[in-house]
Amino acid sequence: MSDLRAANIAIGEAFYRALEAGDFEALADLHHDDVVFNLLGSTPVSGRWEGKEECFGPLVADMVVGKLDPETIRFSREWRIMCADEERVVGLMRGGGMGKNGHEYIQTYCQIMTIKDGKIIETHELFDTALVELALNDNPTAKGPTEVAKPFAF
Numbered sequence: 001m002s003d004l005r006a007a008n009i010a011i012g013e014a015f016y017r018a019l020e021a022g023d024f025e026a027l028a029d030l031h032h033d034d035v036v037f038n039l040l041g042s043t044p045v046s047g048r049w050e051g052k053e054e055c056f057g058p059l060v061a062d063m064v065v066g067k068l069d070p071e072t073i074r075f076s077r078e079w080r081i082m083c084a085d086e087e088r089v090v091g092l093m094r095g096g097g098m099g100k101n102g103h104e105y106i107q108t109y110c111q112i113m114t115i116k117d118g119k120i121i122e123t124h125e126l127f128d129t130a131l132v133e134l135a136l137n138d139n140p141t142a143k144g145p146t147e148v149a150k151p152f153a154f
Contacts, residue, residue: 012113036055064136070097074095099135
């Protein structure tokens, strides 16, 4: 394994451990000041978010964490690094909490992190957009069952 690949895996692991601990300051420190978040779908959180201030301010603090009951938030309940190379780390994570609107928000995420100079410079994130609408935006779209008949394993 190359030194750069091993370093990138360590950054990915630190990312999930910071989320697991609820340490958003440590999480932000793992990101480049000019980070870009690319979020799947057509929800209010979807799209291209640029810069650490925008990503960790309105997006993370207000539009996700701010809509969850702080007593129940626990991201990274389960996580796994799926693959990594000298530029990227791909991981899966499950976590969340109860929405302030009373809907459970236990989300499964796939993060594709691009790393440059020891910091996460860009992330592409895929997740259940119907769950975002229901639990974070109180928009009850047609969502499938919470417990799927054949869930995938981590």
